[in-house]
Amino acid sequence: GIQVEQSPPDLILQEGANSTLRCNFSDSVNNLQWFHQNPWGQLINLFYIPSGTKQNGRLSATTVATERYSLLYISSSQTTDSGVYFCAVVMYGGATNKLIFGTGTLLAVQP
């Protein structure tokens, strides 16, 4: 099956710093989503991005489907950005699409 790898696995930042999270996938996919899992476990949708670049405030994402990777940029990080960031690739699995999750990047932003 498809492999979805995220790097780095863990990241510690000082408040105000910028960071780049990477998601590599081993096969062609229909689409890709980025999520932020907050300390209470809730998965927050960040981006739904099959290709190209999208921006939402301090966050932006770029997916290069032909090279099988996606990047999530966080600028001017805040303590509320802490949590686990997941990418999930969307694959057609018969009757419906399926999300296959990466292993996540655990981000800790220190004041």
Next chain:
Amino acid sequence: SQTIHQWPATLVQPVGSPLSLECTVEGTSNPNLYWYRQAAGRGLQLLFYSVGIGQISSEVPQNLSASRPQDRQFILSSKKLLLSDSGFYLCAWTTGLNTEAFFGQGTRLTVV
């Protein structure tokens, strides 16, 4: 707007007891529904998905089952829980092919 509800939020159950987790979606019809499990704080694994009433597909063999008795209701069950069933269970929905997935708030299950 569409919303998804999961309950309960937390659950502590003894080994061998039954389980029923419920997920409902509001504001849409004929959604695709999914159950995921997250163990040890990382990595979500797809357990079941459903494209319609009574249509259930299982991704991995396990001690759990799923049912979809109504269009917007998805239930995760077990007849006898195992310690290994502990984890964080999340329900998700999409409106069809190539559409964004949204997740409920999850149920944290501890089997003791």
